[in-house]
Amino acid sequence: MSSIEVAGATVRYGDVLALDDVSLTVESGRVTGLIGMNGSGKSTLFKTILGLVHPASGTVTIDGGDPASARRRGRVGYVPQSEDVDWAFPVSVRDVVMMGRYGRQGFLRRARPADRDAVAEALERVELTDLADRQIGQLSGGQRKRAFVARGIAQGAGILLLDEPFAGVDKRSEATIVRLLRELAAAGSTVLVSTHDLHALPSLADEAVLLLRRVLFHGSVDAALEPANLSRAFGLDPSGDQGGPS
Numbered sequence: 001m002s003s004i005e006v007a008g009a010t011v012r013y014g015d016v017l018a019l020d021d022v023s024l025t026v027e028s029g030r031v032t033g034l035i036g037m038n039g040s041g042k043s044t045l046f047k048t049i050l051g052l053v054h055p056a057s058g059t060v061t062i063d064g065g066d067p068a069s070a071r072r073r074g075r076v077g078y079v080p081q082s083e084d085v086d087w088a089f090p091v092s093v094r095d096v097v098m099m100g101r102y103g104r105q106g107f108l109r110r111a112r113p114a115d116r117d118a119v120a121e122a123l124e125r126v127e128l129t130d131l132a133d134r135q136i137g138q139l140s141g142g143q144r145k146r147a148f149v150a151r152g153i154a155q156g157a158g159i160l161l162l163d164e165p166f167a168g169v170d171k172r173s174e175a176t177i178v179r180l181l182r183e184l185a186a187a188g189s190t191v192l193v194s195t196h197d198l199h200a201l202p203s204l205a206d207e208a209v210l211l212l213r214r215v216l217f218h219g220s221v222d223a224a225l226e227p228a229n230l231s232r233a234f235g236l237d238p239s240g241d242q243g244g245p246s
């Protein structure tokens with residue numbers, strides 16, 4: 001069973017304090033929702049868990065090891081925020097999903113029948129089989145998200161990180177992704193997903209984390225959605241945190 005342990009992580013970009021002493025355990029077999037205003041550090045937390053951004057202090061442990069080696073071994077699947085993807089990159093939807101299999105293909109990266117089967121099955125599960133040969137940039141926003149979810153599924157990663165997979169996605173695509181994430185968690189995966197869609201949270205997540213540079217709250221979805229907690233997370237409480245990140 002995979003789990004993510006973040007212990008006292010502080011991340012700075014130059015003068016900007018993006019994460020302040022963040023400690024968090026993300027359990028396997030559950031979907032954990034990550035909630036926070038723009039600039040609260042959600043994407044930074046994902047990149048820290050992936051080993052793409054290095055904390056100034058604190059540690060991240062995945063399966064008892066360091067993040068970069070977990071990522072290299074294909075243990076961590078990542079659906080980046082749309083803004084972080086180069087959509088002009090000349091690859092098809094099928095190629096994007098096949099990238100999830102690279103960790104298993106050895107030095108020559110030759111796709112084997114098992115890889116092709118896994119890719120076909122993942123495309124089927126996100127309902128993109130018909131669009132498999134399109135260039136990734138020629139999909140709609142919701143279809144692009146589903147392609148990256150398929151990459152995570154094909155990878156068979158025990159840990160899946162999704163950065164705002166519902167942004168610009170219609171209700172049907174959202175329902176498809178929610179159902180898949182629930183299935184993956186039920187099969188034992190660790191799923192951490194950031195979202196601004198608070199209405200979807202109860203059907204999506206087993207627990208929720210409220211982030212504002214620091215972890216303000218980690219517990220049940222119901223408690224996270226209480227007005228007192230939400231107003232702190234969104235910097236609306238004058239007696240609490242003095243505003244959000246600028």
Ligand SMILES: Nc1ncnc2c1ncn2[C@@H]1O[C@H](COP(=O)(O)OP(=O)(O)OP(=O)(O)O)[C@@H](O)[C@H]1O
Nearest residue numbers: 013016018037038039040041042043044045245246
């Ligand atoms: N590469 C970078 N260089 C400098 N500052 C950065 C960089 N990336 C993020 N930041 C800053 O770090 C803080 C956290 O940003 P981050 O992208 O993690 O927030 P977020 O919660 O994902 O926001 P959003 O909801 O808008 O996606 C912000 O103040 C942001 O301006």
Ligand SMILES: [Mg+2]
Nearest residue numbers: 042043081163
């Ligand atoms: Mg972000």
